[in-house]
Amino acid sequence: MNQIIETIKDRRSIRRYLPEQVKEEELNTILEAGIYAPSGHNDQPWYFTVIQSKEVIEDLNVKTKQLMEKAKTDWIVKMAQNEKYHVFYNAPTVVIVSGKKNNNKELPYCPMADCSAAAQNILLAAKSIGVASCWVGLTSFIFEEQEEVKKLNIPVEYEPLFAITLGYSAVTKDLKAFERKNNAINYIR
Ligand SMILES: Cc1cc2nc3c(=O)[nH]c(=O)nc-3n(C[C@H](O)[C@H](O)[C@H](O)COP(=O)(O)O)c2cc1C
Secondary structure, X not given: OOHHHHHHHHOOEOOOEOOOOOOHHHHHHHHHHHHOOXXXXXXXXXXXXXXXXXXHHHHHHHHHHHHHHOOOOHHHHXXXXXXXXXXXXXXXXXXXXXXXXXXXXXXXXXXXXXXHHHHHHHXXXXXXXOOEEEEEOOOHHHHOOHHHHHOOOOOOOEEEEEEEXXXXXXXXXXXXXOOOOOOOOOOOO
């Protein structure tokens, strides 16, 4: 099978990591793949914050879980109450993906879509060179706390959208892809 198709189909969200840090050269390759994503109006409205400080990652984990415990949604509260749950699964690298604010102006045209395209490039590039990853959207809880966001030194014209964990997988069993819904395609010919 074509290598790209194989990478797309074999990528899984990985939720157990080895403590070893991602090699700098691999990290650069992965981030470069992110900035090669397509973007509406070629706005390239992304900004990546690479966190490799254990203390900072742990602080974000603890505070996000505290906020999740106060959520209105049952499954989120239950997740937060699980002692074993770590928002970033103890990955050694966490990339915060921020998008340029559009403040109801015309541009950037669609930062969330652009940043999601960048994120998918990151996940696939990582997979293709043996680095495991997981898209983490539950960081939205901490991103609502302006005082916490300030600590991340994200330029004021950007807002954090989600995070991606990176590291080497500690999962030993073969993770099968979830079954795909088969009613997601319609042809009009
Ligand atoms: C927008 C978005 C947010 C996500 N947030 C989380 C998250 O906070 N925590 C988590 O463990 N996985 C998260 N995931 C990963 C999904 O759970 C995962 O992609 C899905 O279950 C399919 O599994 P797969 O990635 O192995 O194919 C997120 C994925 C997306 C696209």
